[in-house]
Amino acid sequence: MSITEELAEKLLEELNCETVFTIPIFGGIPIAESVVVTWVIMLALTVLSIILVRNLQVENPGKKQQVLEMAIGGLYNFFESLIGEEGKRYIPYLISVAIYIAVANLIGIIGFKPPTKDLNSTAALAVMSIVLIEYSGFHKKGGKGFLKAFAEPMPLLTPMNVMELFIRPLSLCMRLFGNVLGSFVVMELIKQVAGFIVPIPFTMYFDIFDGLIQAYVFVFLTGLFMKEALE
Amino acid sequence: MLRLDMNFVWNIVNLIVLYFLLRHFLIQPVMNVINKRQTMIEQSISNARSSEGQAAVLKKQYEEKLATSGEEGAKLIEEAKIQAKAQYDRILKDAQEDAGRVISEAQKKTEADQEKAMREAKAQIASLVIAAAAKVIGQETNANANQALYDSFLAEAGDSHDAGSN
Numbered sequence: 001m002s003i004t005e006e007l008a009e010k011l012l013e014e015l016n017c018e019t020v021f022t023i024p025i026f027g028g029i030p031i032a033e034s035v036v037v038t039w040v041i042m043l044a045l046t047v048l049s050i051i052l053v054r055n056l057q058v059e060n061p062g063k064k065q066q067v068l069e070m071a072i073g074g075l076y077n078f079f080e081s082l083i084g085e086e087g088k089r090y091i092p093y094l095i096s097v098a099i100y101i102a103v104a105n106l107i108g109i110i111g112f113k114p115p116t117k118d119l120n121s122t123a124a125l126a127v128m129s130i131v132l133i134e135y136s137g138f139h140k141k142g143g144k145g146f147l148k149a150f151a152e153p154m155p156l157l158t159p160m161n162v163m164e165l166f167i168r169p170l171s172l173c174m175r176l177f178g179n180v181l182g183s184f185v186v187m188e189l190i191k192q193v194a195g196f197i198v199p200i201p202f203t204m205y206f207d208i209f210d211g212l213i214q215a216y217v218f219v220f221l222t223g224l225f226m227k228e229a230l231e
Numbered sequence: 232m233l234r235l236d237m238n239f240v241w242n243i244v245n246l247i248v249l250y251f252l253l254r255h256f257l258i259q260p261v262m263n264v265i266n267k268r269q270t271m272i273e274q275s276i277s278n279a280r281s282s283e284g285q286a287a288v289l290k291k292q293y294e295e296k297l298a299t300s301g302e303e304g305a306k307l308i309e310e311a312k313i314q315a316k317a318q319y320d321r322i323l324k325d326a327q328e329d330a331g332r333v334i335s336e337a338q339k340k341t342e343a344d345q346e347k348a349m350r351e352a353k354a355q356i357a358s359l360v361i362a363a364a365a366k367v368i369g370q371e372t373n374a375n376a377n378q379a380l381y382d383s384f385l386a387e388a389g390d391s392h393d394a395g396s397n
Contacts, residue, residue, distance in 0.1 A: 032238040038245045042252060049257035056264045058271060065264075072261040096253040100246070115242075119235055124242030 007192055011185065034118030041103050041115070075099075082223040086230050090136060097125065098219040105180060105211025108187070109203065116180040116214075119173070126173035129222040130165065137229030149229070168225060172218060179214045183207065357381045 023029040052068050061069065075098060079091045101116060108114045115121040138146040150161045183206035190199050360381055 029237055031241065032236075035238050035241045035245065038242065038249075042245060042249045045249070046252045046256055049253065053256060053260040056260055058264055058267045061264075069261055069265055072258060073265050076258075076262060076265075092254040092258045093250050095258055096250040097246070099253065100249055118238070118242075120238040121242045123235060124239050124246055127239075128243060128246055 007189075010192065011188055032118060032120060033113055034115035034121045037107065037112050037115045038100075038104070038121065040112070041100065041107065045099065045103065079219075079223055082220070083227045083230065086140065087136060087223075087226055090132060090226060093132065094219050094223055097129075097222070098215055101125070101176070101215035101218055102212055105215055106208060108184065108207050108211075114180055114184065114211075116176055117184050119177050122173045122177040122180075123169075125176065125218065126169035129172055129218075129225075130169035133168070133222065133225045133229050134165070136226050140230050168221075172221060176214050176218055179210055183210050353385055357385055360385075 021031055023031065052064065056065055072095065075095045076091055079094045080088065083090065083094075104115045104121070106114075116125075134146075137149060141149060151158050152161070187199065187203060187206050190202050357378070361377055364377070364381075
């Protein structure tokens with residue numbers, strides 16, 4: 001077996017999202033790695049939240065609380081300025097998604113496979129986003145206004161607007177998936193070629209920088225589309 | 232690699248659960264604290280504003296009071312001055328009147344004394360003249376008739392004398 005073949009095999013193994021276990025009901029329900037890692041992330045985030053949120057004080061906040069407030073308040077203000085007063089009720093979801101994607105993209109550093117490398121995960125995120133976007137428009141304008149909005153700015157563009165309903169989640173899903181998968185592949189290749197110290201600057205870019213940028217882009221676009229739907 | 236199956240559904244469930252967890256445990260508590268602080272700050276600012284306004288009103292009142300009290304003081308002093316002047320004038324007038332009265336009384340008294348002295352002198356002179364005339368005539372006629380005669384003579388002479396001296 002040549003080195004290239006070996007490399008390809010290893011790479012494929014890394015790329016595959018394995019089924020961790022199968023629930024033995026209804027003929028076996030497979031549970032993928034991404035789902036399990038998401039559980040881990042959920043658990044970690046929840047426990048961390050409970051620990052961080054303890055003893056919050058209105059007056060004289062500690063350093064820990066100031067950092068926490070800066071992070072959550074900053075995210076909140078960012079989304080508020082993006083989607084405005086009307087979209088206030090969707091801000092907690094956007095914050096949750098931002099935190100989740102950021103953590104999911106960065107979790108590769110500590111050895112887990114990023115859940116966002118699995119198409120199921122990014123598709124779920126994107127579908128949730130488009131559902132929320134359309135729901136926000138529906139909630140704001142009502143059934144009639146929601147349908148009318150498809151014929152704006154002019155009836156000629158209705159097919160475009162209908163297509164956007166599918167293009168938007170697809171692009172959101174594929175952008176996230178492709179970026180994470182691509183950076184994962186590049187990182188794996190680099191690790192195979194030079195496994196010592198050399199990957200550090202690359203991991204800084206591909207794992208940390210790109211991961212955070214993708215988290216930002218995903219929630220930013222979701223917020224932007226939501227703002228459009230609310231107009 | 233590119234597979235889409237039941238795990239899609241699990242991921243959606245995960246997302247929704249994560250949303251509720253984070254909202255309940257992280258976002259709501261933190262935002263509550265931030266909002267509470269915000270309202271507290273706004274409240275204290277408005278409190279400060281209102282007490283500032285109250286202080287300004289009080290200050291204005293005090294200044295007005297101070298100004299009016301100054302005016303009142305000036306008025307009081309003015310009144311007191313006027314009263315004092317009136318009293319001074321009155322006292323002065325009284326004194327002048329008293330003095331004038333005393334002087335005029337003294338003058339009257341002097342005049343009366345003078346007149347009395349004059350009259351006595353006239354009487355003495357008349358009796359002297361009568362005596363002299365009696366000696367000259369050498370006889371004592373009706374003393375009473377003579378007395379009247381000399382009196383009238385002296386009165387005429389005194390009158391002319393008075394007119395001359397005047």
